[in-house]
Amino acid sequence: MITAEILTELKAFFSENQMTDSGSDAQPYGNGGAITVFPNSEDEIASLLKYAYETNKKVNVIGGGTKRGFGGTEANADILISLENYKGIVEHVPGDMTLTVKPGTTFKEVQDYLLEFNQKIALDPFLPAHATIGGIIASNDSGPKRLGYGSARDAVIGLRVVYPDGSVIRSGGKVVKNVAGYDMNKLFIGAMGTLGIISEVTLKLRPVPKHESLMLLKFSEEKIDDARKFAVYLLDTVIEPVALEMMNPSLSAKLLNERVYTLAIGFEDVESSVKYQEDFVQKLQPSGTDLAILHQEEAISFWNDFYGNVPNGAVHLADAPTEATLKIGTVNMNVIEILQECQLLQDSHNLLIEAHGGLGHGLSQAVLRGAKEDIVSAIYSLREKAAKLNGYVVVKHLPSALREKANVWGEKQAYQFILEGIKSKVDPNRVLNPGRFVGGI
Secondary structure (H helix, E strand, O other), X not given: OHHHHHHHHHOOOOOHHHEEEOOOOOOOOOOEEEEEEOOOXXXXXXXXXXXXXXXXXXXXXEOOOOOOOOOOOOOEEEEEEEOOOOOOEEEEEOOOOEEEEOOXXXXXXXXXXXXXXXXXXXXXXXXXXXXXXXXXXXXXXXXXXXXXXXXXXXXXXXEEEEOOOOOEEEEEOOOOOOOOOOOOHHHHOOXXXXXXXXXXXXXXXXXXXXXXXXXXXXXXXXXXXXXXXXXXXXXXXXXXXXXXXXXOHHHHHHHHOOOOEEEEEEEEEXXXXXXXXXXXXXXXXXXXXXXXXXXXXXXXXXXXXXXXXXXXXXXXXXXXXXXXXXXXXXXXXHHHHHHHHHHHHHHHOOOEEEXXXXXXXXXXXXXXXXXXXXXHHHHHHHHHHHHHOOOEEEEEEOOHHHHHHHOOOOOOOOOHHHHHHHHHHHOOOOOEOOOXXXXXX
16 A cells, blocks of 8 residues: 555656566565666656655665675665666766766676777776676775775765755766865765765776786695785885785685685786786795786686676575675785685585685675575674674675674674764665665664
């Protein structure tokens, strides 16, 4: 009855083919809606949020759905806003190397468009063919090349955001150099859509590198201390890799058919610079290790497999094992201890754990596959290990039935009251993406 009432009221803003009754859809990751609405414009997004704000309706937001298993403990809100039709390039200024794009555009679509101009967005999100720009920005998603690229917070120079009450604001600008002051962009990047719906993103671009290579340095368990010493020394040299990512034996076995610890060292530059850096690394290669070098298409192919080897919240196979994705933050060299802990937990909890971490930036990611109880137990064990290293564990993907048990964000931190205060100020009616951000905001 309530669903029919909402559908009737929304006909004032949307045509019938822009709305669907989705409350009965079987969706193991939750974060859905009794009604799904497909806006085609910023005005329609604003009208919908204004309606929800004034009638006290709860609203979830989705793009490609890859991050549907990230945060939130409710199956459905009243309304699910899907941005899959709100996509496309708004403005591209090749000379200024800036791009303005709508949030429903997938990362691959944007990169394919920019390739004609020999430009790209310097980000490396997971599932690039399905992940949308809006979802990447809202979750501040990044991968191993964060070492050289930075994160979404470094790539975004301007946003248009629809507040929960339907008002529209602009933060930042459309040029790389903006006036000094508080950077409002950072308030929304990584906030999981809890403070507003991003309706437009302006990003700075980079030229496509002339040459790319990937050095794969393989260490046995007995040589892992050599890997630490090698990485510490390398980071203190003039070498500038875009990635310095260690993979645990399970992930190496999946991607390289070798059950060893593998250090992936990525370079992007003109060919002569890449070759110089390769030679430099080869001279430092520790004894008792194996080295393989991939160039251009081979390197790109490896990274494509790497970024696709994670659970996709938009896809669920009924007979598939339970999957979880964890983001783990520590001091950079403690990544090795996290990867070793993953190998131990894999055996003790009867799981498959494919993990990797940046020895430059300190962020690790682990994909766990197996029985529900074993996954939840392993999450708590990893969180305990990370806490001893003054780090943290956040659950990025898990079925909704397990997210509350796994305590997605971990224990509340001392700064929680600041986040609560911002949410209360911007969204006092708690309309947007309930429970999707830190501490269940």
